[in-house]
Amino acid sequence: MEKQAYGIDLHLHTTSSDGTRTVDETIHDAMEFGLAHIAITDHNQFAIEEPINYLGLEIIPGAEFSTSYITDSGRLLEVHVVGLFFHGVPRTLQQIFRKIPQQRKHYLDAIITKLNYLGISISYEELLNTFPDSNQIGRRHIAEILVKKNYADSITDAFDRIIGNRSPYWVDSTKYMKYMSLKECVEKICKNGGFPILAHPYHYHCTDEEVLKIVKDFKEYTKDCPAGMEVYYSKYDEEHRKELLKIANDFGLYPSAASDRHAPKDPFERGEENLLEAMKEAVLKGKNTK
Ligand SMILES: [Zn+2]
Incomplete structure (x- = not known):
């Protein structure tokens, strides 16, 4: 008997940005791995705009937004935000990456x-x-x-x-690349019924103090809109995941599970499904409805 598909991976790249697998191939790979829910989140691009349910696998549309953020010491950082759109990407947002x-x-x-x-x-x-x-x-x-x-x-x-x-x-x-600010990005995602997730918080060459400031600002920009943070990230070990879970809880951010897979050599993440359920419920109850 086939094993029941289980788990979530909410950060995947395809050939729509710098991944090596097409959307169809990525869906195929995820099914073979036995995941139940995935999100396609290419860099500054919506590879799909509507949610898909393919043979029991849920595929959520989204993107990984590049944003600009200035630290207290005046350093310009490129901070990434995964925006998920459980009910589809609104038309008004589809033009956002045109430049x-x-x-x-x-x-x-x-x-x-x-x-x-x-x-x-x-x-x-x-x-x-x-x-x-x-x-x-x-x-x-x-x-x-x-x-x-x-x-x-x-x-x-x-x-x-x-x-x-x-x-x-x-x-x-x-x-050359003029990205919108972290604040503007988060507000746009929220206003359009999306769910913003701060991507890989330890990837910005920041001190612990600076990481906390980014998280704090990110939370502040979301205002009343529910938002998340990547905690179960494929490249982070147990210790880092524990630290991030604590930070997420302290700031009231929903923990996410993410592999950031670009190619077959990159392993999928298999996060708990209740993490995704909590996000969806928050969006339904929250003020960021379309
Ligand atoms: Zn990524």
């Missing part, structure tokens, strides 16, 4: 110009031709080409030496 492809092209052009200057042969057309299925070409794709053409030994090497944030030839994306 991003153009900004992204300018950003990639700047990286390519720098690489060309270094004597590395790579072009924008080459990127498009090498990854025809990707709707959102990024540095990860550039790194793959650098490896293929022997300019780097591995993806990690390409990031470390050539295009990563700490490499000498880093191009600052914030010069």
Whole structure:
């Protein structure tokens, strides 16, 4: 007998952004893994706009919003928010990411110009031709080409030496990508009947104190709208999960389970289903109804 599907994973990427699996393939993978509820949350993109129920698997539409946030010490951070739309993405919100492809092209052009200057042969057309299925070409794709053409030994090497944030030839994306503020993003998600979740709180190169401030501000921006925070995140160990659960409880945020899966090599997360039930109930009772 087949095992009953169980569990939630509310943060998955597909080829609609920088993932390597299409939406259909991701759904297939999740079924094979035996999950009961997933969310498709591509970077700044709604890969699906309506909820789907496929052979008992619930697929929730959403996106991972890039936002800008300024710390107390004046540092500009790119903070990510997973927005889930249990009842579908409202039409008014579907246009929200329209300026991003153009900004992204300018950003990639700047990286390519720098690489060309270094004597590395790579072009924008080459990127498009090498990854025809990707709707959102990024540095990860550039790194793959650098490896293929022997300019780097591995993806990690390409990031470390050539295009990563700490490499000498880093191009600052914030010069090109103008994201909305964390506050504006959270308010937009709430106003449109969505459920905002602060993504991977330990990913922003922040001190513990700064992390707490981000969480505090995030909670404040949600006002009366129910909101969550990723606690059961695939790359965080037990200790980190415990800390995050405490923070989520302290601030009245709903804990979420998230793998942030980009490719088959990335494991799914299997979170408890009552976490998702609590979120849905909160949205029904909350003031952020459409
Ligand atoms: Zn992600």
